[in-house]
Amino acid sequence: MKKLIFGLIVLLISTVLAACGGSNETSGGTDTATSVGESVDYEIVGIDPGAGIMKAAAQAIDDYELQDWTLVEGSSAAMTAALTKAYEKKEPIIVTGWTPHWMYSKYDLKILDDPKGSFGEKENIHTIVRTGLQEDHTKAYQVLDQFHWTSDDMGEVMMQIQEGKNPEDAAEAWVKAHKEQVAEWTKGVEKADGEKLKLGYVAWDSEIASTHVIGKVLSDLGYDVTLSQVEAGPLWTGIADGSLDAQVSGWLPITHEDYVKKYKGQFEDLGTNLEGTTLGLTVPAYMEIDSIEDLK
Structure with a gap:
């Protein structure tokens, strides 16, 4: 009889413990x-x-x-x-x-x-320039209009930066390693003569990569390029008021939707430079x- 009672007690305890253990899991x-x-x-x-x-x-x-x-x-x-x-x-x-x-x-x-x-x-990243850039800097406008790359391209530059290279060196290394691709962006474009260009970008790893690459390409063409890191609001404001010439970091249609609406008609969208982003x-x-x- 004692063995039977002991067995029932063990069974009861085991059942309770199993129930408790299962209740905390999905x-x-x-x-x-x-x-x-x-x-x-x-x-x-x-x-x-x-x-x-x-x-x-x-x-x-x-x-x-x-x-x-x-x-x-x-x-x-x-x-x-x-x-x-x-x-x-x-x-x-x-x-x-x-x-x-x-x-x-x-x-x-x-x-x-x-x-x-x-x-x-999914979103795309667009190249956005100030109104009048085509007339003022036709060659730069053409390069920006022809700029297009992939997530893998961008990823190469981002990883180099993350592993310790400064953005300028990472961009230079990518440009040297992808001469044919850069040649497509600069196709039909003659050398500049020190004209000043100001590109803006937000401090996202993706935009640091893309802006330094296109900045390097324009510098190699003879432009005096300044890269300015700003927040998203001042970035779009700068394009709209002309204090910035261009950006290659317009995430559309969602991420920068508010700025597109706010500054409608005060900038030119040159279209997608990278497809298929995800948030x-x-x-x-x-x-x-x-x-x-x-x-x-």
Whole structure:
């Protein structure tokens, strides 16, 4: 009889423990969504507040009813630093991410599914110039109009910079290694004679890469090129008021949508220089969540 009672007690304890252990897991083997939130202090690490991706991330918080979550403003550099620190320790983190970007090559990351479409469709990067540039600097205008490359091209430059090269040296190395491609951009363009050009860019790794490359190409053609790093608002304002000649970092139709509307008719869009960018909330692959819905 004592053996029977003891067996029943062991069975009961085993059943309770199994039930408790299963209640904290999802089908993916991770803690509940509440635990995911707690593990990152309900924070999404963002970049500069003027960026369109921040507007989209705020929209996602509304769309998915993530009332407990906070979108942390900062910069591209601060975001990647936070990601690197967490990744090296295999800690959870959620950041605003976009491709092309070197972090997707260096780390095993994934962009969370966005079934509600808060981040929109894929975007393209456009070349935007001030009104009158074609008349004032015809040769430079032609080069900017013919500038076009791929995410892989951009990725080469970004990785060199991330690995320690300064942007000028990384751009020079890429230009030397891709002479045929550069020849397509400069086809039919004669040498300049020291005319001044001012290109603006935001401090995103992708735009640092593209602007330094096109700046190097124009410098090699004989232009006196100045590169100015500014926030997105001043960048578009500078193009509109003519204090900047051009930028090759117009993310459309979503990221820079507000600036396009604000300065409509005060700039010229030369079209796409890179196709197929993606915006979204990004996590390390070791986090077993796949969708923004998993954060609810």
